[in-house]
Amino acid sequence: MKLLFQCPVCLNYSLEEPAYLNGVGSDEICYICGFQFGLDDYPDKDEGIVLWRTNWEKMGSPTVRYLSSEEKTRYYKVQQAQ
Numbered sequence: 001m002k003l004l005f006q007c008p009v010c011l012n013y014s015l016e017e018p019a020y021l022n023g024v025g026s027d028e029i030c031y032i033c034g035f036q037f038g039l040d041d042y043p044d045k046d047e048g049i050v051l052w053r054t055n056w057e058k059m060g061s062p063t064v065r066y067l068s069s070e071e072k073t074r075y076y077k078v079q080q081a082q
C-alpha cells in the first residue's frame with residue numbers, strides 16, 4: 001500500500017489517492033482519523049474538515065487505535081524512549 005497523499009483532516013500522509021479531485025471526494029477513508037472524503041464532508045466540505053479535526057484532536061491520541069500491533073509496539077517504544 002502506497003500512501004502518498006496528505007489527509008486534509010489529520011495532516012498525515014495517510015491516503016492512497018488525493019482527498020479531492022476537482023472538488024469531488026475520493027470516497028477513501030483515512031486510516032488514521034477515519035474521515036471519509038465525499039461522505040463525512042457533507043454538506044460543507046471546509047466546515048466538515050474543521051469539525052472532524054477538532055473532534056479528532058479532542059479524542060487524545062486516537063492514532064494508536066488504528067495502528068497494527070507491530071506499529072503499536074514501535075509507537076510505545078518511541079513514547080517510552082522520550
Ligand SMILES: [Zn+2]
Binds near residue numbers: 007014032033
Ligand atoms: Zn486523516
